[in-house]
Structure formats: C-alpha cells, structure tokens
Amino acid sequence: MSTAITDSVTMFTRQTRRLSRYPELTVIVLAVPLVFLLLFVFVFGGTLGAGLSAGATGDRSDYTNYVMPGILLMTISLVAAGTSTGVTQDMTTGIMARFRTLSISPGSVLTGHALASVLQSLISLAVVIVVGLIIGFRPEAGLLGWLGTLALLLGLSLAIAWLAVAGGLIARSVETASNFSAPLTVLPFLGSGFVPTDSMPGPLAGFAENQPFTPIMDTLRALMLGTDLGAGTAAVAAGWCVVLTAIGYAWSRRVYARPRRA
Template sequence: MSTRNRTVTDTFTLLRRNLRHTIRYPSMTIGSVFGPVIMLLLFVGVLGKTLGRGLATASGAHASDYIGYIAPGIIITAVASGSMATAVAVCVDMTEGIVDRFRTMPISRVAILAAHVINSVLTTVVSTGSVIAVAILLGFRPHASVGQWLAAGGLLLALSIALTWLAVAMGLVSATPEAASNSPMLIVFLPFVGSAFAPASSMPAGVRQFAEYQPFTPAIESVRALLTGGPVGHHATLALGWCLVLGATGYAWAVAAFAKPRAH
C-alpha cells in the first residue's frame, strides 16, 4: 500500500473512532451545535426589535431587516464556536496517552490530526445548517442563487478548516483539557468585535478600524452579500486570504507541536 493510500485509510479509521466518541460524549458537540442557535433566538426573538431600530438608524435599513443582517453573523459565529470542542478533544487524546500508543503503531502521523479536523468540520456543517434552518423559520429570506449558495458554502468550509487547524494546535500545546477549552476563546470572541451584530462603521474610532481589518469581518460581509444578493466586492478576496494565512499557520503550528515530545 502506498504512503498516500495508507494515510487516507488511517484518517478514515481514526475518523470513525472520533465520531464514536462524539456520539458517546456529546456535551461539547451539543454546545457547539445548539449554542449559536440559542444565540440567534436571543438576538432575534428577545433583542431583535431594539437592535433592528439601531440598525435602521445606523445604515438606513428597515428595522425588520435585522434577521437578514444578523443571520450571516451568527453563521460565522457557529463556525468559530466549533474550535473549542476540537481543542478539548485533541488535548484529551494527548493527555490520556492514546496518542503515545498511536506513535508506537504504523499509523500515519498526519492522519491522527486530520481525523480531528474532518470530525470538527462535519460538526460545523451540522451547526451552520441548524442556524440557517432556524433563521429561515424566524423570517430570514435569502436571495442567493445556486452559485451564490455554493460560494458561501465554500467560504464557510475554508474558514472552518483554517480555524480547526488552529484549534488542533491549541489543543496540542495545552497542558490540560480545561486550558484547551479556554485557548480558543479569542477565536469565538472575535466575531463579536466585527460586523456580525452591528456595522463596523457605527463603532467608535479605534474599535472601528480593528473591526474592519480583523479576519472575521471580511468573511461575515462576504457571506452576508452572497446570501442577501448584495455586492461582494473585495471582501471575498480578503476572507480567502485570511483563511489561507490562518490555515497555513495552524497547520504548521500543529505539525510542529505534534512532532515535539510532550512533557509529562
């Protein structure tokens, strides 16, 4: 069997293992999937009228359009939230000794990490799908063509893979699962200091510049434009550039951390 075929086989074997763990211990996964849905219900059902009036004042949009504005932001938040469960799962494997056992077996080293990445991406797909379904029930009406849906899905997939590799690296360098659960908090928090819930132009100076140039705002604006039929502009290029930078950084960091002997 060639090295490439062995890597693919090992990846899917370990993916089945990770999926079984996800089913048997679903608490983190449930939080990743339903947390963004609860957030959507809160911002639309409880705070929607007030925030919608604020959006109308800031951008000239109608107050009832807030669901169309916030739904793409919550979708991106769902992608970011999946990183926490990934970091914890990787750290648990590293601290419980199973990875040390894997190292003594003829298993592809990349497959051990890639299985976690694929498992996380599958969970993120379920999470974002749940957010979109609930948003439509709440009144979100996308005006996207099939091509725009595919483009939005491709961007979300690229962002999910990039953030997952970062989360894998954070899990590898964390001393305990508790520390691993805290490491990705910056990733989860960043969409809130972007254009997910309010236009960056409405923010104070300093915060506005940070919101405009941080990684999540171009992704949010791209998905928002694609799903609502607006102009994407340069946001898609910036978003894909950030995905490439974050993904390459996370992958290099994860591979280096995995190769380094872990202190016990």
C-alpha cells in the same frame, strides 16, 4: 500518499464514532449560538434593526438577515472548543503516545480530528440556518450564492479546526483546552457580526474592519442575501481562510512532532 489518506480516513472514522456516541457534545455546542440568535433577534432585534445602515427598512427581519453571518461564525468557533478538548484528552490519556508507536502516518491523527471538526461544524451550521429560517431569516441567494456560502464556511471551518487541533496539543489540561474558543467567539462582536463597523469609535472601528472575521462575515452576508460585494472583500475572506489553515496545520504538525514535556 495512499497510506496517509487511508490512515486519515481511519482516524476520521474514529472521531465520527466518538461524536455519534456522545451526541450531547454537538447539542451543547449548538445551544450557545442558538441562544444568542434568539436573544439578539427577539430582544435586541427591533432596536438594532432600526439602526442598520441606509437601505434597510429597519425592522427585526432586517436584523435577522444581518446577524446570521455572525452567529454562523460563532457556531464554528464553539465547535473548535470541543475539538481542542478532544485533542487534549487524547494527549493526556496516553492514546497519542500509543499512536506514535504505530506504523501510521503521523499527520493522520491530527487530520482525523480536523475533518471530524469540520463535519461537526457543518451539522451545527445546518441546524442554526434552519432555526434562522424558522424565526425570520430570508436569504435571497441563488445556486451560485449558496455554493459560495458553502465553500467559504467549509474553508473557515477547516481553518478553525486546525487552529483548534494546535490549541489542544499545547494545552496542559482539558479545562485549558475548553477555553480555546473564547477569543474566537468574541471576534464576531468586535467586527461586523452584530452591528456595522462604522457605528464603532475610531480605534475599535479600525480593528473591526481589519480583523479576519469581518471580511468573511461581509462576504457571507452578501452571498446569502444576494447583494453586491466588491471582489476584493471576497478575495480577502478567502485569503484569510487559506492563511489561517496554513498556520494551524503547520503549528499542529510542529507541536505534534516534538516530545511532550511532563
């Protein structure tokens, strides 16, 4: 166990050095969610804010508060594309093959990628929240609310990171790996990220209400805005994070353990 931890820290350090040497990777990841945030707040915010559910005053500031969870999840999903690309680069350049010959814990290589992805996600999320505060995001969460928000964002970041590692392992090229986050980026749109699910037509509303990102976004919204939310929704959100993490970790270890075909 101590060897696995030490090796994982070493691989995590390797990935953080890579991020520090190529800061443009984080800048590129940040650009898209920030553009979407500004677009939805300043272009669509007035109209969409007026259509929010009962209890909102129906202005742009209300919509800014509403849309932030969706933008945060989009940010995490976009970081995943960079993680998948990095894993695929390691696979195609032969460094993974070199790691296999070393006397190190097999899972440490994957853990280094996953933890570095979580770190990049946290940095990106912090920047997005700061920009949100500048343009009108007004959270009312107390200390427990922010701790819950951080815990949920950490859990989701870890889950998506492991799925991204698995995606990078199975991708045959960097171009393929870079498309990994496309479905994940769309999910906030097909959930409660930008409009309430009850405004959608029947079949789409059914999908939106039951997909993994919706309870996570609803829980984040309630935690940050200090509103009431049923304990069941928060439990479902936490459960999805655990399930996705387990799937991504098991999938990654299984793919990494088998020989890679040319």
